[in-house]
Amino acid sequence: MLKVAKIPYTENEPLAPKSTFKVGGTARLYIRPQTPEQLESTISAARSSELPFFVTGGASNLVYPDGVYEGAIISTQEIKEIFYDPDERTSDGSVLVTCQCGLPMAAFVDFCTRKNLSGAEQFAGLPGTVGGAVYMNARCFDRSVSDILYLVDVYEYGFRNIIHIS
Ligand SMILES: Cc1cc2nc3c(=O)[nH]c(=O)nc-3n(C[C@H](O)[C@H](O)[C@H](O)COP(=O)(O)OP(=O)(O)OC[C@H]3O[C@@H](n4cnc5c(N)ncnc54)[C@H](O)[C@@H]3O)c2cc1C
Incomplete structure (x- = not known):
């Protein structure tokens, strides 16, 4: 197969x-x-x-x-696209950054920094992928991934994540 x-x-x-x-x-x-x-x-x-x-x-x-x-x-490390539409907002006005589960957390933080989006910077030094960080609900400097997570697409096993940046 x-x-x-x-x-x-x-x-x-x-x-x-x-x-x-x-x-x-x-x-x-x-x-x-x-x-x-x-x-x-x-x-x-x-x-x-x-x-x-x-x-x-x-x-x-x-x-x-x-x-x-x-x-x-x-x-999952090859599954690592990231998307951002500045016009896509949640009801409280926050923007959404969507990425796939294999994106390194460092690349996610770097992307947000380059777009002038705050909220994920505490995770700058966290090893591993966004999917792993969501699964573990990783925590750095008093902020947990669940604090910025908006929506997760869950498959039978494995997922793609949507992150909410305030
Ligand atoms: C030097 C060092 C520093 C660290 N510092 C911190 C820290 O400050 N805070 C903290 O919370 N952790 C820390 N960690 C732990 C680790 O980096 C985190 O738990 C990280 O989020 C794991 O991500 P990963 O992609 O490497 O997951 P992996 O190690 O590959 O997997 C961890 C678990 O997640 C599951 N998983 C991974 N991806 C998916 C997916 N897409 N779908 C479903 N399940 C999945 C795996 O099956 C496994 O059960 C540290 C680790 C190291 C080595």
């Missing part, structure tokens, strides 16, 4: 170099969907074939196990 759908993957992939803690064995499959649609079809194929799988972002909050993981690690 991965070959047919042109979803990039590797077999017997060493996991240690891919995580912040630099530990872990190998994954039978390491899959890098390029779009939210590819992420959904990867997850749906894994579920229907009863293949164990785990979705990762930046792997900055993970310790991969030693040995062989007999399943698929699905990385």
Whole structure:
């Protein structure tokens, strides 16, 4: 299915170099969907074939196990578009910045800074992706991601996020 759908993957992939803690064995499959649609079809194929799988972002909050993981690690890191329409406002007048789950949190903060949007600057040094930060409800300098989160698109497993900047 991965070959047919042109979803990039590797077999017997060493996991240690891919995580912040630099530990872990190998994954039978390491899959890098390029779009939210590819992420959904990867997850749906894994579920229907009863293949164990785990979705990762930046792997900055993970310790991969030693040995062989007999399943698929699905990385969201290639799914990283960001959109902003200055005319799109919430009822209280705040603007919305929309991004995909694999965008690095640092890139999200950088984007907001370049657009003169405040609200996310506390997260400037946070490792990992926006998806990981939402899943963990990351917190930096007395601000949690939930304080600026407006809407999340949730798939069966994995999501794309919409962030609310005040
Ligand atoms: C040096 C250092 C400093 C840190 N400082 C802070 C800090 O100040 N505050 C703080 O809160 N945390 C901190 N962390 C922890 C970590 O950076 C955060 O938890 C970060 O938000 C994790 O994001 P990630 O993309 O790396 O997630 P990962 O480590 O890849 O995954 C973490 C969890 O999120 C899930 N996940 C990831 N992406 C998705 C997705 N798209 N859909 C569904 N589930 C998903 C994974 O399955 C996993 O359960 C720090 C970590 C390091 C190494």
